Amino acid sequence: MSTDRSSTPVDTAGSDDRRRWKALSVGLVAAFMTLLDVSIVNVAVPSIDRAIHATPSDLQWVLSGYALTFGLVLVPAGRFGDARGRRTAFVVGVALFTVTSALAGLARSPEWLIAARLVQGAAAGIVNPQVSGMIQQLFRGADRGRAFGLLGATIGISTAIGPLLGGLLIELGGEEHGWRWVFFVNIPVGILAVVLGWRLIPARPAGQPDRHRLDPVGVLLLGLGVTSVLLPLVQREQWRGPGKWVLIPVGLLFLAGFAFWERWYAQHRPPLFDLRLFRLRSYTLGSLIGLVYFAGFTAIFFIFTLYIQVGLGYSALAAGLAITPFALGSAAASALGGRVVTRYGRPLVAAGLLVVVLGLLATVWVLRDSPHRSVPLLTAVPFLLAGLGSGLVIAPNQTLTLSEVPVPQAGSGAGMLQTGQRIGSAAGIAGVGALFFSSLADSRGDFSVAYRHSLLLAVGIIALALVAALVDVVAGRRHSGAPS
Incomplete structure (x- = not known):
């Protein structure tokens, strides 16, 4: 298996530079839209409950069904894009996501909404590996790092800013119908992405066979x-x-x-997936770092939303605003990380993980006295610091993990990487959430105690990702110092 990271993909020979950046922009918008729906619906749960009389089990399926089908189709969809062309897979995925968003917004019963969310999640899983594969196909060298930097910023911002946008839409649409706009907002964006994606994304790498069995x-x-x-x-x-x-x-x-x-x-x-990719240290350790980091990273927002909304009584909008510093820090650092990752490599990821750990420990420290007022102000600087660190983790790690993956396996390789991140997110929320509720019961309903205990567990999980990054740094130095 060739792992030449410097060879120019055949599609980009003589292609217009502005066109490929426009194609990337369309992909990033679609990725943002699909990843946003992982978290934006969380703040709409109370409104959905009142509007369509959903049971707790129904609401759990509305939230988790999306994540389940999202993770389920990532690798097959990536392989399909590798074999048959990313444009077709991208356009079909975005079109399906747009239709199911409309159906979710029109839901009149829990069963209707659950079915729409399951298919919507699968559509999101079709779209996302095409974006990573497209970056591998269209960019190389420093440009590839910049492109992955933008993708990393998209991932970080969409995850962190979901509660804020959800809160704003519910505030504008009202408690009764605002939750529907959480889904309807995808429709104009999706239509535009379908039209521009068909025009700008290359149909198929030149000379690549299109009759692979899947x-x-x-x-x-x-x-x-x-x-x-x-x-x-x-x-x-x-x-x-x-x-x-x-x-x-x-x-x-x-x-x-x-x-x-x-x-x-x-x-x-x-x-479907070439297991020889795991012979690449960059891919194996990068996938492990992604899985473990997302286990801690995603859980942070889950427990913070419970703490500030349920425990302290803040509105959905206020809860979203409280997380905004993290999103801003992540956006700024992702753009920088994408530009310098080819220069600094995995030590940049390790530094980012260390900053995340320090930022979250600072959050625990500022909340040590169980405050019930001004929590968003107290956590603003620590969250900004953690967000800056996160921006140096997600995008650079994705760039390094996929750097040696051959272009013909780019979609399936990215799909497996993202599947690990979905599994990590679910496992992290399950484990950290279980500790949150256990601590809540033990402390007789003290949400501050429960939040601090569960946040420390999330920090410990992220510290494990830091250990994996340091292992890669040390192994890389030994390899570079070995006699040829």
């Missing part, structure tokens, strides 16, 4: 494995009893079966 057995095994691992995590509150946890070892067995199958299948036809 490995249905691999799709089935991976789908069963990912579903079995994710389902008990995303349904942790509503699926009572210990029986659900049996699915995790079952899922791991399916994933092991997937690995054996892919190894055999690769001897005969192009596999």
Whole structure:
């Protein structure tokens, strides 16, 4: 497997530089829209409850069903884009996302809304690996770092700013119908992305065969494995009893079966996912860092929303504003990180992780006296610091992880990376959330104590990602110092 990171993709030979940046802009807008829907709906839950009389189980499926189907289709969709062209997959995914957003906004019953969210999540999973694959296909060198920097900023901002935008839409639309605008806002953006995506995104890399089989057995095994691992995590509150946890070892067995199958299948036809990518230290450790970091990173916003809205009584809009410093810091640092990652490499990611840890520890310190007033002001500077660190993690790590992935495997490689991030997010929210509720019960309803305890767990998880980054730094220095 060739891993030449400097070779120019055939599509970009003689292509207009402005056109590829325009294509990237369309991809980033679509990625922002789909990733935003992971978090923006959280603040709309009370309004949805009142409007369509949803049960707690229904509401859990509205939130977690999206994440489940999102993670389920990432690798097959990435492989489809590699084999058949990213433009078709991108346009179909965005169109489906737009239609299901409209259906979700028009929902008249919980069942209607759940079905729309499940398909909407799958559409988001189709779109996202095409954006990463497109960057691999159209950019190289420093330009690739800049492009991934913009993608990293998109990921960080969409995750952090979701509650703020959700709160604003609910404030503007009113408690009764504002939640519908959380979905309707996707419609004009989606229509524009479909039109511009079809015009600007290359149809297919020149000379690439378009009749690859898409490995249905691999799709089935991976789908069963990912579903079995994710389902008990995303349904942790509503699926009572210990029986659900049996699915995790079952899922791991399916994933092991997937690995054996892919190894055999690769001897005969192009596999769904080329396992040889894990021979690349940059890909293996980068994927591990992404999985672990997202476990801690995503959980931060989950427990903070519970703390500030449920525990302290702040509005959805105020809760979103309180998280804004993190989003601003992440946006600024992502743009910088994308520009300098090719110069500094994995030490930049390690430095970013260290800054995130320090920022979150500062958050714990400023909230040490269980304040009930001015929490957004107290946490503004620590969140800004943590956001700056996060911006040096997500984009640079994605750039380095995919740097040696050959362009023909760019979509499936990015899909597997993002699948790990989805699993990490679900596991982190499950674990950190469980500690939050346990501490809440032990402290007799003290939300400040519960938040501090669970935030420390999130910090510990992020510290594990820092250890993985340091391992990569040390291994890289030993490799560069070894005699040739």
